[in-house]
Amino acid sequence: MTLLSKKHIDYVVNLNSEMSKQSYEHWLSEHLRMNGLYWGIMTLVTLKSLDSLPRQSIIDFVLSCVDKRSGGFGAYPQHDGHILSTLSAVQILSILGALDELDKESVIKFTKNLQLPNGSFQGDSFGETDTRFVYTALSILSILEGLEEELVNKSLDYLKQCENFDGAYGMRPGAESHGAQVFTVIASFAICNRLDLVNDKLSSWLSERQVKNGGLNGRPEKLPDVCYSWWILSPLAILKKLKWIDLSKLEQFILDCQDDEGGVSDRKGNQTDVYHTCFSLTGLSIINDELYEGNKYDMDSIDPVYCMPYSATKTFKPWPYKS
Amino acid sequence: MWHNVKKQTLSSEARLAKIERDKEKIHSYNKLKDEIFKIRNEGSHTVEFLNKLTDLLGLNPEFYTIWNIRRETLSSLFHQHQLDSQSTLEDELKFVMVLMKRYPKCYWIWNHRLWCLFQLGKDANWEFELGIVSKLLSMDERNFHGWQYRRVVIENLETHDDLENLKINLQEFKFTSSKVNSNISNFSAWHNRSKLIPKVYHLVGKLNYQDEPLFQSKESLLLHELTLVNTGMYVDIDDSSIWVYLEWLLSDCFFIDELSNDKYHDILNDQLKIINELNDLEITDNGKDNCWCLKAMIIINELLDNRSAVRPLLEKLIDIDPLRRGRYIDQLDSF
Numbered sequence: 251m252t253l254l255s256k257k258h259i260d261y262v263v264n265l266n267s268e269m270s271k272q273s274y275e276h277w278l279s280e281h282l283r284m285n286g287l288y289w290g291i292m293t294l295v296t297l298k299s300l301d302s303l304p305r306q307s308i309i310d311f312v313l314s315c316v317d318k319r320s321g322g323f324g325a326y327p328q329h330d331g332h333i334l335s336t337l338s339a340v341q342i343l344s345i346l347g348a349l350d351e352l353d354k355e356s357v358i359k360f361t362k363n364l365q366l367p368n369g370s371f372q373g374d375s376f377g378e379t380d381t382r383f384v385y386t387a388l389s390i391l392s393i394l395e396g397l398e399e400e401l402v403n404k405s406l407d408y409l410k411q412c413e414n415f416d417g418a419y420g421m422r423p424g425a426e427s428h429g430a431q432v433f434t435v436i437a438s439f440a441i442c443n444r445l446d447l448v449n450d451k452l453s454s455w456l457s458e459r460q461v462k463n464g465g466l467n468g469r470p471e472k473l474p475d476v477c478y479s480w481w482i483l484s485p486l487a488i489l490k491k492l493k494w495i496d497l498s499k500l501e502q503f504i505l506d507c508q509d510d511e512g513g514v515s516d517r518k519g520n521q522t523d524v525y526h527t528c529f530s531l532t533g534l535s536i537i538n539d540e541l542y543e544g545n546k547y548d549m550d551s552i553d554p555v556y557c558m559p560y561s562a563t564k565t566f567k568p569w570p571y572k573s
Numbered sequence: 574m575w576h577n578v579k580k581q582t583l584s585s586e587a588r589l590a591k592i593e594r595d596k597e598k599i600h601s602y603n604k605l606k607d608e609i610f611k612i613r614n615e616g617s618h619t620v621e622f623l624n625k626l627t628d629l630l631g632l633n634p635e636f637y638t639i640w641n642i643r644r645e646t647l648s649s650l651f652h653q654h655q656l657d658s659q660s661t662l663e664d665e666l667k668f669v670m671v672l673m674k675r676y677p678k679c680y681w682i683w684n685h686r687l688w689c690l691f692q693l694g695k696d697a698n699w700e701f702e703l704g705i706v707s708k709l710l711s712m713d714e715r716n717f718h719g720w721q722y723r724r725v726v727i728e729n730l731e732t733h734d735d736l737e738n739l740k741i742n743l744q745e746f747k748f749t750s751s752k753v754n755s756n757i758s759n760f761s762a763w764h765n766r767s768k769l770i771p772k773v774y775h776l777v778g779k780l781n782y783q784d785e786p787l788f789q790s791k792e793s794l795l796l797h798e799l800t801l802v803n804t805g806m807y808v809d810i811d812d813s814s815i816w817v818y819l820e821w822l823l824s825d826c827f828f829i830d831e832l833s834n835d836k837y838h839d840i841l842n843d844q845l846k847i848i849n850e851l852n853d854l855e856i857t858d859n860g861k862d863n864c865w866c867l868k869a870m871i872i873i874n875e876l877l878d879n880r881s882a883v884r885p886l887l888e889k890l891i892d893i894d895p896l897r898r899g900r901y902i903d904q905l906d907s908f
């Protein structure tokens with residue numbers, strides 16, 4: 251199977267079409283709109299087609315989602331600020347080179363205020379804590395150059411407590427290891443320049459996630475799912491262990507999960523969505539960089555730490571900041 | 574985000590019929606949503622408003638902002654003494670339960686349930702919660718939220734009384750035993766076991782508790798767990814859970830720090846022998862080595878400092894486990 255680039259571009263462009271708006275499900279998913287926009291944009295960036303969407307209307311939409319009471323971004327106008335939609339908003343503006351349109355100080359303040367004394371982060375003032383939110387906070391602050399030593403150290407202490415006997419990480423201290431959590435912890439270590447904290451067992455654990463058909467799963471004895479082509483592959487890329495799995499078989503698995511009408515699903519023959527489309531293609535871009543010097547799929551390179559194009563992340567100030 | 578949903582292809586008539594049906598649904602959903610935001614912006618918190626929120630959450634429990642509005646409204650009504658907090662929160666738990674059954678994977682519903690319980694404070698019935706989550710885990714034994722929720726419930730059942738806590742955690746340990754005995758592949762249960770063993774052992778020592786023979790020494794614990802894992806290997810040799818657990822048993826300082834060197838070497842050599850025999854059976858049955866046996870033999874030989882035994886094992890793995898070829902080559906190169 252080949253890469254259906256053109257189909258995927260059309261698929262993303264049509265997500266917000268009048269036709270999609272005729273479906274009830276479209277309205278039920280407003281709470282994911284900001285994340286969805288980021289996933290769509292990353293799909294287009296990876297396929298070098300960002301100009302298929304109108305830049306100014308995206309910026310206008312993102313800015314219309316500011317939640318003035320919290321200082322963060324909601325997923326949609328009037329929705330409450332949440333750390334997940336705030337990261338998506340910051341990522342989108344950064345990719346579009348529009349960070350100047352943002353009230354950086356208020357986003358930095360919103361993010362810092364969500365840290366709890368044990369170093370974890372809440373998703374919002376009501377929310378639960380999760381290693382995901384630590385990464386989300388560190389990524390926002392790194393993009394906006396708002397990292398601070400105490401915040402970084404407390405975050406790292408918390409993440410270390412989430413390590414398990416298998417060398418991988420769970421969503422909270424005591425919780426079972428999970429592929430998506432491993433990405434958030436390893437990428438956090440990378441942002442904080444502390445990859446020395448990684449357990450030696452981890453790369454083996456990551457390589458054990460590949461199953462016979464080439465796909466990756468998120469936990470032992472679970473079915474493969476195309477979104478782990480990002481969650482498992484990006485930590486392997488960060489740890490420089492991409493060769494520890496069979497990339498060609500994974501490439502085939504990803505291509506097989508494509509739908510003829512555009513979009514990618516968790517497994518072959520299932521319902522597509524923009525989340526799986528984004529994380530399968532960003533994963534494929536890592537494979538493309540590793541295996542094909544000639545850029546076989548004509549893709550842009552994606553930074554495994556931020557899940558953003560290198561063209562955007564190369565300007566981020568590395569931690570620790572030089573005074 | 575869709576998981577495990579087969580693609581549906583609708584005929585053009587069915588598609589048009591859906592658009593027609595959806596029109597009405599979209600209209601009433603959006604009307605309700607707009608009303609809610611309007612009332613919120615006016616800042617009026619009333620019991621009728623709660624009913625509107627109930628309706629919307631029934632249609633869409635993923636709408637996190639609505640849960641926030643609900644908590645704001647409840648807190649405000651309690652504060653103004655317009656509602657009795659205890660009975661309201663108990664009703665709230667029933668409402669949440671109905672939604673949980675319909676949407677077992679929705680994070681926000683679990684989140685709201687915990688909020689209600691924390692608001693109830695000392696009136697919260699955590700034993701009841703333990704019952705719910707046990708039932709959930711018997712229906713869906715690796716449900717991620719379920720296991721997480723179970724750990725939170727246990728944390729809240731724990732008190733300042735060490736003996737009580739020991740009993741609670743021993744019961745949890747036995748819960749994981751029953752889970753792995755009924756299905757050796759339940760990694761979630763193995764995981765919890767790895768957290769409970771040091772915890773229970775510590776409490777047994779602190780209280781000098783004699784009624785639990787298994788926890789009297791780390792060595793007896795280790796041997797017990799090894800027997801369990803060895804049985805598991807014969808049940809399903811390709812199940813990764815037991816092999817990951819085996820590595821932990823044989824290498825973690827919790828178990829090995831207090832063992833004499835001789836004893837440790839005896840245990841490692843025993844395991845090597847058992848795994849070798851198992852692998853020989855595999856060769857007889859399937860004509861080839863078993864990957865997990867070879868990987869475990871590598872780990873044990875490394876722990877025994879038998880470096881010369883490791884190389885041929887890695888060379889075999891390069892052949893029989895091509896997916897992870899690059900990893901074995903790297904490991905060979907590091908010799």
Ligand SMILES: [Zn+2]
Pocket residue numbers: 475476477478516526576
């Ligand atoms: Zn997925």
